[in-house]
Amino acid sequence: MYETHFGLKESPFSLTPDTDYYFSYADHQEALNVLLVALRMGEGFLKITGEVGTGKTLICRKLLNILSDEGMVTAYIPNPYLTPSALRYSLAEELGVEYPMNIGGHRALQLIYNRLITLKAEGRQVILLLDEAQALPEETLEAIRLLTNLETEKSKLLQVVLVGQPELDEHLERPSVRQLKQRITFSHAIHALNPEGCRGYIQHRTRVAGHQGNTLFNDKALEWLYRGSRGIPRLINILAHKSMLAAYGDGKGRVDKVHVRRAIDDTEGAALRHNSLVRFWQSLFGRQALATMRGRG
Template sequence: MYTAHFNLKEQPFGLTPNTAFFLNAKGHREALNMLQVALSSGEGFIKVVGEVGTGKTMLCRKLLNTLDNESYYTVYIPNPLLNPNALYRAIAEELGIKCKTRDGINEYQAAINQQLFELVAEGKKVVLVIDEAQAMPSKSLEALRLISNLETETSKLVHIVLFGQPELDRMLEHSSLRQLRQRITFSYDLSALDYDGTRNYINHRSATAGSNGAPLFSDNAVALVFRASKGVPRLVNILCHKSLMVAYGKGLAQVDKKQMMAAIRDTQGLEVNGRLKVIGLCLSFVAVTIAVALLLVLPGASV
């Protein structure tokens, strides 16, 4: 609703991992550099861990986009809540292997092994990227280790990158996964943004969406969103999106502290000044603002 009001080409704070909005912030830049160096040097297992909303999936997609098709063959598993047999089948299908319904682990292993040899013979590095790796059953993680054993005399046949929440680290501490844990040669802990990073993040996404005039958010609004979100990009997106709705409904050209506070009150579980801000039983300020805005843009609409 508000893109035209703020002279934007698109919504700047969506929750989908659109790599056009990727910000080369310190943590994400360091993580991406680590991934690229580790893959280019032929490491077998690489791990990136971060809390919910810190941008792991965005980083994952960015990595996939940077791996050129001439040098790399990528296999992407976004939902790894699979038993070993289903995991092998998913990997085989991503490798272009035609699977039969009667195939089992042994058949998948043999087909995957053969396909990996062929791809490496063509000069490709095969990269298996698994997002939300903390959701994997322990037996499936062990099955991954067995795939990582595949190698020639000079190089690995497959390079595995795990993206996951901190629960992944706790899983890997289990004695049954100690062999896999020892094979992880590079890892990175992705943290939330600091204040400067949050401000740059907001300005970058605003500019990418087409903003080229006065800042969409006042300094007070930026300070408030940082305090409320603690620099977690997903929460920053939610609060900025809601506060832009409020500003649009009020006919304002910029989000200030009042509109940001309305967005915070509308978002359950956020804390500012030590007080918990939650949604009340009545319609929130943001919801009312959206309803008013709809009246302005939709002929015949009623509340």
């Protein structure tokens, strides 16, 4: 809707995890580097955690692209709320294993093992990447651990990357899955962007979308974007998109703080925090003082 108005070839703030828009923020790049180094070393179990909306799925997509370019075989399961049998069938399908209907779990595992042996003989590593891993049932976590027992005398046949919300760490604290936790050799926690990272993120995405010249968001707009999003990329995308719609509706060529504040008030995750701050300051200073402070902002 507003792309032509702002000189863009496409919308820069889609919620789809498009790797063309991957922003090499220090914390996110460190997570990616940890994964790449550990996988290239042949480590068996890796773990990445981060709050909702911090960019975990985009990192997964970026990782898959890099591994594919390096000739590695990847099996990506984005929704692992599966029974152990369903997980084995999903892995078999990802690896191109054909199996008859109603095959037993033991037979499916044998077919997977045979496929892994074949790929190993071809000199190819196999990586199983499980997104939203905090949703894994306990019995499925145990099935994953058993899958990593598939090995030759010198190396693992299957490497596993668990990517999930912080609840994943809580699940791994249970005594019943302590054997799996002990096998995790490398882990990294992703955090929200800081104010400078938020600014760089906005500028990066608008440039990729085709914008040339000065930033589309002025300094006050960027400041309020950070306040409203708390540095969470998904919220930044939502607020930036709505802010640009507001600026477009006003016929403005740049986004100002007033447009961002409208977006914050229209976005549930951000508006809740914003309104709670309003109530807090009102309780301390009263409505008139708050209005004066807003005018200075």
